[in-house]
Amino acid sequence: MRIFDPHIHMTSRTTDDYRAMQAAGVRALVEPAFWLGQPRTSVGSFTDYFDALLGWEPYRAAQYGIQHFCALALNPKEANDERCSPVLDELPRYLLKDRVVAVGEIGFDLMTEAEERAFILQLGLAKESGLPALVHTPHRDKAVGTARTLELVKASGIGPGRVLVDHLNEVTVPLVADSGCWMGFSIYPDTKMTPDRMVRILQDHGTSRVLVNSAADWGHSDPLLTFVTASAMRAAGFTENDVDQVLWRNPVEFYAQSGRLTLDHVSEVGSPSDTSEYAGNSVRRGGS
Amino acid sequence: MTALRFGYGTNGFANHRLDDALEVIAGLGYSGVALTLDHGHLDPYAPGLVRQLTRVHRRLSALGLGAVVETGARYLLDPWHKHAPTLLDPEPERRAHRLDFLTRAVHIASELGAEAVSLWSGTPDPGMPEEEAWDLLVEGCAALTEVARQSGVRLGFEPEPGMLVADLDGYERLRNALGDPDAFGLTLDVGHCRCLEYDSPADCVRRAAPWLVNIQIEDMRRGVHEHLEFGEGEVDFPSVLQALTEVGYRGLVAVELPRHSHSAPQTAWRSLDALRAASAPPWTTKARDQLGSDPASITRLFPVAARSVGPDPALGEATRIQLLQALPGTGAELASVLMELYDGGDTAERIAVLRALPLLDQAGRVEAHAKGLVEDALRTNDARLVAAAVGPYAARRLDQEQWRQAVLKCVFLGVPLDVVAGLARRRDPELDRMFAAFAAERIAAGRQVPADVRRQLDPDSPA
Numbered sequence: 001m002r003i004f005d006p007h008i009h010m011t012s013r014t015t016d017d018y019r020a021m022q023a024a025g026v027r028a029l030v031e032p033a034f035w036l037g038q039p040r041t042s043v044g045s046f047t048d049y050f051d052a053l054l055g056w057e058p059y060r061a062a063q064y065g066i067q068h069f070c071a072l073a074l075n076p077k078e079a080n081d082e083r084c085s086p087v088l089d090e091l092p093r094y095l096l097k098d099r100v101v102a103v104g105e106i107g108f109d110l111m112t113e114a115e116e117r118a119f120i121l122q123l124g125l126a127k128e129s130g131l132p133a134l135v136h137t138p139h140r141d142k143a144v145g146t147a148r149t150l151e152l153v154k155a156s157g158i159g160p161g162r163v164l165v166d167h168l169n170e171v172t173v174p175l176v177a178d179s180g181c182w183m184g185f186s187i188y189p190d191t192k193m194t195p196d197r198m199v200r201i202l203q204d205h206g207t208s209r210v211l212v213n214s215a216a217d218w219g220h221s222d223p224l225l226t227f228v229t230a231s232a233m234r235a236a237g238f239t240e241n242d243v244d245q246v247l248w249r250n251p252v253e254f255y256a257q258s259g260r261l262t263l264d265h266v267s268e269v270g271s272p273s274d275t276s277e278y279a280g281n282s283v284r285r286g287g288s
Numbered sequence: 289m290t291a292l293r294f295g296y297g298t299n300g301f302a303n304h305r306l307d308d309a310l311e312v313i314a315g316l317g318y319s320g321v322a323l324t325l326d327h328g329h330l331d332p333y334a335p336g337l338v339r340q341l342t343r344v345h346r347r348l349s350a351l352g353l354g355a356v357v358e359t360g361a362r363y364l365l366d367p368w369h370k371h372a373p374t375l376l377d378p379e380p381e382r383r384a385h386r387l388d389f390l391t392r393a394v395h396i397a398s399e400l401g402a403e404a405v406s407l408w409s410g411t412p413d414p415g416m417p418e419e420e421a422w423d424l425l426v427e428g429c430a431a432l433t434e435v436a437r438q439s440g441v442r443l444g445f446e447p448e449p450g451m452l453v454a455d456l457d458g459y460e461r462l463r464n465a466l467g468d469p470d471a472f473g474l475t476l477d478v479g480h481c482r483c484l485e486y487d488s489p490a491d492c493v494r495r496a497a498p499w500l501v502n503i504q505i506e507d508m509r510r511g512v513h514e515h516l517e518f519g520e521g522e523v524d525f526p527s528v529l530q531a532l533t534e535v536g537y538r539g540l541v542a543v544e545l546p547r548h549s550h551s552a553p554q555t556a557w558r559s560l561d562a563l564r565a566a567s568a569p570p571w572t573t574k575a576r577d578q579l580g581s582d583p584a585s586i587t588r589l590f591p592v593a594a595r596s597v598g599p600d601p602a603l604g605e606a607t608r609i610q611l612l613q614a615l616p617g618t619g620a621e622l623a624s625v626l627m628e629l630y631d632g633g634d635t636a637e638r639i640a641v642l643r644a645l646p647l648l649d650q651a652g653r654v655e656a657h658a659k660g661l662v663e664d665a666l667r668t669n670d671a672r673l674v675a676a677a678v679g680p681y682a683a684r685r686l687d688q689e690q691w692r693q694a695v696l697k698c699v700f701l702g703v704p705l706d707v708v709a710g711l712a713r714r715r716d717p718e719l720d721r722m723f724a725a726f727a728a729e730r731i732a733a734g735r736q737v738p739a740d741v742r743r744q745l746d747p748d749s750p751a
Contacts (some may be wrong), residue, residue, distance in 0.1 A: 054634040059670050096591040097634050262599060 001243060003226050004250035005029040007105075007134065007166060007184060007213035010057055010068065011049070012037075016210025017216070017223045018064035024227040027266045030255060031057060032071035032104040032134050035078055037218045046074070046087040050094050058099060067263060069255065070103035071134045078111065081116035088121060088257050095129040099260040102126070105166070108145045111138065116152070123156035131164040132257045134184075137172060139192075146172040150179045162257055164211060167192055170201065177205055182254050186215035187225040195232040196226060202233065207245050211254065291530055292602035293354060295320030295542035295561050296556050297504070298329055299361075302549040304713050306330060310347055311709050312553050314645040315680035316560055317609060319602065320354035320502065322542035323402070325393055326361040332392040341399040348400065350706030354540055355395040356404045356444065356475075356502050365389055374410025375428030376421050376452060383428060386410075390432050397441045403539055404444040404501040405436065409452040409462075421452050426465045437471040444502035445477030449484055449513040456485060456496060463499070468702070473501030473704040477544060479508030479515055484522045489523055497535035504544035505563070515545050517555060518562035525566035531565070541566070551592065557650050564610055571596045575615040583616050583625075585597035590629050590637060595622040608640035613647060630661050638665065638673060645681035656685045666694050675703045683710030694721045700727060705740040720744070 003026045010018070010031050021029075031053055033046075040046060053070040061068035072094050078084040085180050103126035126133040129168065135153070138145035146165065153163050165176045166184030169192065176183050185201065186192045193201075198212060216223040230243045248266075255261045296318050303750075306329040313321055325332050330340060348355055365385055366372040373382035390407055390680060397405045412421035429445070436443045445462065447455050461473055466472055476496050481489035483732075493500070507521030508514065518525065532541065541563070548555040556654035568576075575589045575596075593611055594604025610749055630641045642665055648654045662685070665677035677692050686694060695708055696719075705711060723744045727737045742749040 051634075056668075056670065059635065059672070092631060093591070095586065096588070098591070098595055098636065099634060151365075260595060262595075 001025045001230060001240070001247070002027050002213055003230070003247045004251040005031055005213055005223070005226050006164070006211045006254065007186065008223060009034060009215070009217040010061065010242075011052060012218035013216060013223060015060070015064070015256075018061060018066060021223050022064045022066055024224050025230075026066055026223075026226065028067040028069070028263055029061070030069045030071055030101060030134075030251070032102070033051060033073050034075045034105050034136075034217070034228050039081060039084075040078060041083050043084065043087045043090060046084065047090055047094075050090075052100055054094075067266075069099050069101045069261065071102035072100055072222050073103050073106045073122050073134075074118050075105055076107050076109035076115050076119070076136055076138075079115045080112055085114070085118065088118065091125060092129070093124070095125060098260055098262075100131065101255040101261050102132045102134045102164075103129070105136040106133060107136040107149055108138045109136075111141070111145055111148065116213070119133070119149075120156065123153065123158055127156065127158045130259065132164065132254060133158060135163060135165045135181075137165060137167050139167070141174070142167075142169065143171050146175055150175060150181070153179070153181065155281060164254055166211075166213070169193060170197070173201060173205060176208075182209045182211060182250075184211045184213060186213050187229050188215070189220060189222055189225070195229040198229050199232045199236045199238075202238065202242075202246065203236065207238075207250075209244055209250070211251050212246055289599075290533075290538070291600050291606060292529060292537070292541050292563075292567055292600075293319040293539070293558060295356070295540040296559070297322040297324060297358065297542050297546065299324040299326070299358065299365070299543045299546040300543065300548050300553045300555065302326070302328065302546070304549075304552060305499070306344065307347065307712065309355065310344075310351060311680060311683075313556060314351035314353055316553075316557050316650070317554070317606065317643065317647065318560060319352070320356070320540040321348070321402075321543065322356050322358050322406070322502070322540065322544065323400075324358040324546075325389075325396065326364055328609050330396065331364070332389065334397060336401075337396075341396060345708045346704070349517060350421045350704040355400055355408060356540055356542065357393050357400070357402045357404040358406045359393050360408065360546075365683075370738060371410065376410045376412045376416070376424050378413055378416065383424065387428055390428075391435050392440050394432070394439050394443075395434050398439045402441070404475070405448050406444045406474060406502055406504075407432070408446045408448040409458075411451050415601055418452075421479065422462075422465070425452060425462065429462065430466055433466060433469050433472045437469070442471055444472045444473045446475035446504070446610075447480065448477075448500075449480055451717060454484065455480075456487075456492060459496075459499075462652075472499075474499040475502040475504060477504040477506075478523060478525075478528050479504075479506045479521065479544070480513070482508045482510060482521065482632055483513050486510070488527070489611070490527040493528060493537075494535060495530040500535075500537055500539065501521060502539055502684070503532065503537070504539040505541050506544050506559075515547060517545065518550070518559055518566075525562070529563070529567040553650060557647065561613070564606060568607075568610065569597045569603075572610055575611060579611060579614045579616075586611060586615060586625065586629065587632070590674045594636060604636065605640050605643065608637065609644045609647065612641065612644040614648060618653045619655060620657045623654050626654070626658050627661060630664070634671065635672060639676045642673070642676040642681075643679065644683075646679055649681055649684065660683050662686065663690070666690075666697060669701065671701045671703050674698060674701055675707050678703070678708045680709040683708075683714060688714070688716065688718075692716075692722060695719060696722055696726065699723075699738055699741055702738070705744065715744075 058068035079194040106122040160180035214225045296313045377383045449503045507516040543559045585677040591608045665673040730737045
């Protein structure tokens with residue numbers, strides 16, 4: 001099988017993860033920009049991060065046969081910090097880059113005015129740059145946050161088909177299903193969404209416009225839960241075709257709207273490959 | 289759209305060592321070489337040829353250069369008579385000599401992984417009846433075609449003005465006489481088409497498309513067989529290059545200027561400029577115009593350039609380099625723009641800036657002012673950036689200490705030393721000491737010494 005993880009924070013992960021993901025069938029991923037787990041204190045900290053998402057991280061991923069793309073944005077949490085918000089002026093030049101396939105993560109955390117301003121502005125940037133948008137929904141008061149999110153998406157004029165609303169659960173999924181936006185689910189070890197709950201949602205809502213991600217980061221999370229979800233789907237009677245749609249074709253279709261998702265060929269039966277070494281020499285350790 | 293692959297004929301670098309010619313040709317941004325076997329370049333009769341072939345093959349692949357083998361050396365077989373003997377020689381032993389040479393060329397091509405072996409008919413002695421000359425030619429070509437078939441190498445027969453087979457009609461006649469064999473392809477010289485074909489060069493390309501394995505290109509005038517630099521003759525290059533793209537030609541398009549060795553680096557530099565301009569997609573032409581009136585637009589054009597011209601990464605890089613060449617300014621002023629683009633760039637953009645440096649330097653536009661970019665790239669752990677940084681600009685501009693560290697970093701990162709420009713020229717006892725120390729550390733740790741280092745320490749070390 002082949003897996004496209006549409007939301008994972010690889011800068012926080014080790015090469016062991018890359019190796020395990022490759023072995024599990026992950027061949028491509030999108031890393032959206034978010035916060036570091038502790039506050040940034042300057043715009044420079046963002047631009048260094050963006051540069052890493054466009055340079056070093058895709059290189060690291062390639063060493064393990066995984067194609068790395070990214071989404072860039074000012075995240076909701078740091079939209080509240082005036083030391084960080086000026087990064088919005090830097091964003092337009094970054095959104096021109098070849099490997100940027102979406103604006104994200106944007107959306108709400110505490111539902112403040114500052115968050116709303118940054119959210120609206122960045123939906124506008126997505127529209128102007130022809131990029132889809134990856135929208136984070138808040139961890140607390142999620143239903144209200146999701147409803148407001150959908151209002152702002154509608155008001156922005158960006159087509160709902162170009163918006164992925166992420167971190168959904170049983171309560172918020174019907175709202176998003178009706179909106180025409182894509183539905184993202186972050187499968188966590190025991191919080192946001194679990195593989196078994198995900199299977200029940202797929203049974204209720206079907207497989208179209210649904211994306212499954214691990215959203216693995218520096219916290220308690222697991223980059224292989226996409227793979228585990230696929231297994232749970234099969235055990236529940238979903239076909240290989242259903243699994244491929246949710247874990248590969250749907251994310252590809254969503255991000256391909258950017259016109260920049262230049263995937264090297266990946267066969268439907270992903271097989272371990274190790275062809276990305278530079279000129280036959282391993283640079284896995286960045287030197288030896 | 290796939291980019292055409294431009295190459296340069298090493299017969300236009302006759303005053304360079306082959307190794308240095310490859311460095312310059314790759315450094316300028318060519319994708320391949322048309323390698324003329326000659327006394328100074330892979331002499332097929334020289335001792336040690338096998339080892340030399342291994343080395344050249346390794347170097348070609350490290351530099352990303354494709355190759356075709358050319359057999360038009362003037363005095364390789366007979367020091368007294370140009371291009372002699374030929375397949376049309378009245379004496380059987382002399383014909384056999386040519387055939388032996390061509391057979392060696394096929395084997396060399398096979399060793400190098402070359403895409404084709406080019407050959408021509410020669411001119412019959414005055415007095416030899418035409419029918420007899422044709423019989424000899426068919427006989428020789430048939431024998432060689434069999435050798436080529438067995439070696440999995442394609443021949444590219446080249447019509448040559450003044451020779452028995454001078455045009456496409458002649459090639460088709462010969463091909464028919466041979467029974468239309470797959471291995472017997474065509475080398476088409478675009479200038480020759482202008483010189484003597486009835487059709488335009490672009491129409492010649494369309495007509496020849498099914499058999500094309502090799503293209504030679506240069507300017508020429510009607511009726512005058514003189515290989516000219518681009519712009520000095522009458523060939524309409526955009527239409528020719530367009531036709532090559534249309535017919536889906538994937539081989540090399542190699543500049544053939546054998547009388548310009550005295551100015552090889554400059555001529556090769558101007559030629560690539562001309563070819564890139566003549567084949568530029570409309571987006572590139574527009575972007576270059578825009579840079580003329582608004583140089584600051586580079587910050588917007590540079591990041592989007594690759595995807596604006598299509599999915600081929602090589603074309604994307606060439607396009608970015610063209611934009612950099614279109615920037616105004618020189619020296620520190622130009623270098624600061626390059627630095628801004630490099631700093632703000634993703635990896636592909638940074639590599640394009642690094643690869644443009646030898647060209648801008650060759651044009652006398654940056655001198656040592658852009659050294660900081662190379663230093664930055666050498667601090668990274670990204671093998672692609674390091675490989676792009678150790679090109680001709682670094683060889684020319686880094687001081688010896690920095691340069692040695694760069695070479696050692698290549699070894700450390702697994703970047704093949706064959707991509708390092710000027711290694712033979714700049715290597716010194718201190719670098720040798722560093723190689724030896726590196727090897728000693730590896731041996732002490734019970735680890736393998738990289739083949740690149742073994743070869744540096746002992747040129748006789750097996751590959």
